[in-house]
Amino acid sequence: MAATAKTAVDQFTTAGNKAFKDSFEKSFTTVAEINAQSKKNFEAMVASMTAATKGAETLGAHAVAFSKKAVESQVAAAKTLAGAKSVQEVIELQTTFAKTAFETYIAEVNKMAETVAASVKETASPINARVSALVETIQAAR
Numbered sequence: 001m002a003a004t005a006k007t008a009v010d011q012f013t014t015a016g017n018k019a020f021k022d023s024f025e026k027s028f029t030t031v032a033e034i035n036a037q038s039k040k041n042f043e044a045m046v047a048s049m050t051a052a053t054k055g056a057e058t059l060g061a062h063a064v065a066f067s068k069k070a071v072e073s074q075v076a077a078a079k080t081l082a083g084a085k086s087v088q089e090v091i092e093l094q095t096t097f098a099k100t101a102f103e104t105y106i107a108e109v110n111k112m113a114e115t116v117a118a119s120v121k122e123t124a125s126p127i128n129a130r131v132s133a134l135v136e137t138i139q140a141a142r
Contacts, residue, residue: 044126055119
């Protein structure tokens with residue numbers, strides 16, 4: 001009977017050791033997976049911020065270029081108006097300048113809107129990819 005009790009204790013000890021080892025390995029694997037996911041999340045955030053910064057720089061460059069072009073256009077219009085020979089010519093020149101300035105402004109606003117849309121898409125893309133990966137991981141774990 002003592003041999004049977006010893007065998008039972010040995011089996012219990014072996015089973016306990018195996019369960020502990022399996023649990024430890026599973027926990028270690030889970031921590032490694034969490035670290036890998038965290039690294040990918042951080043990389044996605046960096047990529048997102050890089051895209052946002054690039055978009056802001058592009059918008060800034062567009063704004064500076066547009067402002068410079070607008071000032072040059074206004075100076076040229078003022079010179080042209082100064083050389084007008086009649087009130088009628090001033091009105092015609094001013095009307096043409098206003099129409100051109102408005103059309104140029106609308107075109108620039110559209111260009112900036114396209115740049116913003118592209119920037120938002122590029123900024124969100126890395127984050128969206130990580131969210132999709134998280135959803136896939138959660139669904140796979142079910």
